Amino acid sequence: MTASASRAIKARALGLGFSAVGIARVEPLEAHARYEADPAQILPGVRAVVCVALCYEPEVDPEHARRLGRVARYAVGEDYHRVLRHKLAGLELEIERLLPGASTLWYADTGAILERGWAERAGVGWIGKHSGLLAPHLGSWFVLGEILVDRELDADPPLEREHCGTCTRCLDACPTGAIVAPYQVDARRCISYLTIEHDGAIPRELRRSIGEWVFGCDVCQERALDGWTLERLLALDGPGFIVLFAGSPIRRAGRAGLLRNVCVALGNRGDRRSIPALARAAVEDPDPVVRGHACWALGEIGARLDPRAPERMELAAALERALGDPAAEVREEARLAGGDLERAGGLRPATSP
Numbered sequence: 451m452t453a454s455a456s457r458a459i460k461a462r463a464l465g466l467g468f469s470a471v472g473i474a475r476v477e478p479l480e481a482h483a484r485y486e487a488d489p490a491q492i493l494p495g496v497r498a499v500v501c502v503a504l505c506y507e508p509e510v511d512p513e514h515a516r517r518l519g520r521v522a523r524y525a526v527g528e529d530y531h532r533v534l535r536h537k538l539a540g541l542e543l544e545i546e547r548l549l550p551g552a553s554t555l556w557y558a559d560t561g562a563i564l565e566r567g568w569a570e571r572a573g574v575g576w577i578g579k580h581s582g583l584l585a586p587h588l589g590s591w592f593v594l595g596e597i598l599v600d601r602e603l604d605a606d607p608p609l610e611r612e613h614c615g616t617c618t619r620c621l622d623a624c625p626t627g628a629i630v631a632p633y634q635v636d637a638r639r640c641i642s643y644l645t646i647e648h649d650g651a652i653p654r655e656l657r658r659s660i661g662e663w664v665f666g667c668d669v670c671q672e673r674a675l676d677g678w679t680l681e682r683l684l685a686l687d688g689p690g691f692i693v694l695f696a697g698s699p700i701r702r703a704g705r706a707g708l709l710r711n712v713c714v715a716l717g718n719r720g721d722r723r724s725i726p727a728l729a730r731a732a733v734e735d736p737d738p739v740v741r742g743h744a745c746w747a748l749g750e751i752g753a754r755l756d757p758r759a760p761e762r763m764e765l766a767a768a769l770e771r772a773l774g775d776p777a778a779e780v781r782e783e784a785r786l787a788g789g790d791l792e793r794a795g796g797l798r799p800a801t802s803p
């Protein structure tokens with residue numbers, strides 16, 4: 451029953467237009483130092499937290515910024531928290547219908563519980579070194595909401611924090627040095643805090659670093675996902691795909707389906723910097739559909755590549771190896787890609803006269 455109710459709740463959440471959903475279990479008498487307020491203080495007997503994310507449009511109008519200063523993207527245009535609250539109320543009704551007699555309570559942006567902590571625990575994303583929630587499949591721009599439920603539900607596995615690896619882009623980019631150590635933000639230096647929450651004078655030594663921000667700051671959030679590229683997605687293995695896209699509708703595409711699409715996108719983008727990742731996928735990916743589409747993408751990039759470009763060697767070597775692939779469809783893709791390349795100036799880099 452808990453499994454089918456959990457599945458139904460998550461399907462309904464995605465149907466309502468949420469971008470991702472996950473469920474965290476609340477153990478009885480659990481200590482909640484990390485997640486701040488104890489949810490049992492808010493809803494007695496709470497056993498699960500349904501966490502949702504809603505993406506918003508990251509449109510930035512440079513002319514608007516020039517006239518009115520820089521404003522955090524979530525605060526530009528439509529009130530996304532209002533949209534979120536409306537959808538949360540709909541999902542709450544659905545949960546009460548699925549679990550007759552259950553008590554529920556939804557939250558969004560009230561500060562009563564640490565939203566990103568619960569979202570991380572529910573597998574929606576992971577907390578990055580800038581202390582914000584990261585989820586590459588959602589992009590950078592989303593708001594979070596929660597529904598507390600006093601019933602047992604199947605919990606989703608949390609993502610691993612190691613996704614950040616050695617990356618320190620967010621720390622390096624912070625204009626005021628507010629990220630004093632990984633996962634540690636000094637709010638007194640943070641532009642978001644200073645421009646939204648702080649009363650009174652802004653410390654003189656920080657004013658120049660604030661630049662033109664007049665409400666919030668997006669710098670660390672913008673930089674935090676810079677490292678996630680289509681090429682990096684190509685390196686995802688099966689378990690990595692499941693973890694990364696937990697709670698996302700993208701998971702429906704399956705690993706092979708998504709990576710196939712990534713190959714097409716990279717081929718159409720035509721950037722020579724994609725060649726190493728595609729060459730690896732063309733030869734090593736476990737799925738023949740991905741290997742075949744990687745060959746196609748290499749052919750597309752190669753056809754636009756300068757005949758003297760050194761990358762041509764790596765590209766040609768991958769296609770030659772793919773000609774010996776055990777799967778006939780991969781050999782055919784490699785043959786067609788090689789043919790396109792020959793017509794576009796040869797498989798090997800042209801030697802200088």
Ligand code: SF4
Nearest residue numbers: 624640641667669670
């Ligand atoms: S919001 Fe801006 S000031 Fe605050 S930690 Fe991020 S980059 Fe630094």
